[in-house]
Amino acid sequence: MAGLVLCEPTELYNILNQFNKCSRLAELNYLCLLDARTKSEYNESHIITAKRVLQNENGEYLCPTSVELESLKYCVVYDGNSDTLGKGTPAIDCARILEQRSRHPIRILKGGYEKFSACYYFFRTKKILWMPKEIEDFQPYPAEIIPGLLYMGNFRQACDPQIQKDLKIQAHVSVSEEPATFFSTESGRLYYIPLPDCTEFDLLFYLPAICNFIGSYLVSGLAVLVCSRFGISRSSSVVMAYFMYQYRWTLQAAWMHVQKCRNNMRPNRGFVKQLSDWEMQIHRVAITDISDPNY
Template identity: 55%
Template sequence: MGELALCTSTELYNILNQSTKFSRLAEPNYLCLLDARSKREYNESHVITGRRVKQDESMQFLLPESIELASMKYCVVYDSRTNSLEGEGPALECAKVISQVCHKPVLVLRGGYEEFSAYYHFFRSQKVFWMPQEIDDFQPYPIEIIHGLLYMGDQSQANDHHIHKDLKIKSEVNVSLEPIQLSMPILHISVPDSCDSDLLQFFSTICDFIDCHMAPNSAVLVSSTLGISRSSAVIIAYLIHSRRWTLQEAWSHVRKCKTNMRPNRGFVQQLSEWEKTVLGHQITDISEPRF
């Protein structure tokens, strides 16, 4: 039997936008997103790929059919506005039923549909049935690192005007060999994704650029070709700079946001040097397997 845990809107947003070559939503055992609101509310609008949970005659929630809940990586339940695991409410009642067959914690969306849809209106949907090809064609958005302010993505996302509008991205840091032609402030750091590439020399310039351009309603996107190595190294460097986090703390946060992030070994060594520069001494042991 699984436990219950709260899930923030940002966490659900990032779960929806994980990808490798394709969106992870196409994986059958990746995400089960359940809407515990009324049928009328669900039909009016729900979170994309969410399915309504049915109830029996006594209004008890039923387990969804044709879903292997025990093998799901994520089970997320939401109602209109639940904010706590205490008390009562449709999301909690449904999550307790789901947890009886789940091996992992069942996540309850904090703030419910109202908060999530206010932040991410572009993920509202009225679509009930999704064909496999439609899920395969789903285009993920950049991963959110700092809510509403800092995002990490790949080359295609960096050039997508709809994404810029939806996320209010007003400037970009492009860490790749390919320049981006956009009518916004862009800092282009042209380095290959190689262990011999020197990103360390640019960390201070990048952090200053992000600090100058990041503001409410003015987000910054950090991108690289695949959004995995160079961009994650830059994001980690910025978190060490801005939050005064250790390399380990910044690494853990970015890993939580994007599960397949992976700076190459040369960048890891440079991040260790950056940690020493910013914090005064090296704290993180980069010989540990996680790095």
């Protein structure tokens, strides 16, 4: 059997917000999100796209007939407030049934609906039926890199006032050739570098000032969004540089963390080389082997 693992609310948030050209929620074998609470609780409010898991006449949970668990990338189950794998709860009981048919671990949402909805109230809904076109048109939010503090996204997300409100974004770092975002440079809340996504641009020169700008907000508990046009290359380079600078992480550790939050992030080769140079400046030695195909 595949087993059970706890899923932090920020992990589910990032799973819900993965996208390529459109939301990955539109992929049939990407995510099955199951609500193991009572019917009345589910009808009152649930997490977007979640389906209520059904039970037979004996109260035993049933595997969803419309889902191929064997090929599913993520299966997440939640109830009201489960926060451990060690006791029988609706989410645990349901997951025990599901794991018998899954190749991947079944995730139990830590803290359940109560904790997730408190952190991400804007992902609560009463909507039960979702048409395929609605899922395709779902507009993802920025990836959450540090819960409640640091986000990474694209230019569209940086211009969306609802996203700034929902995530309580207080400042932007924009590394893009796009014009001003929701904030302006005059406000002091935008650090803007008209940076092209090309291997020759000297990003390394700006990294100390960028990291200090981000840190000046985060130390006060104020959220920052780092953005570029597509939120894949330039923004991920800056976020990794911040982790290396602030926490003295290696490039490899920073890379793995950011990739877990946004799985299609991909700095261009020039930025990878500059991040390696940044690692050498911080640690006095190049620790990460960037000749590895993973980079």
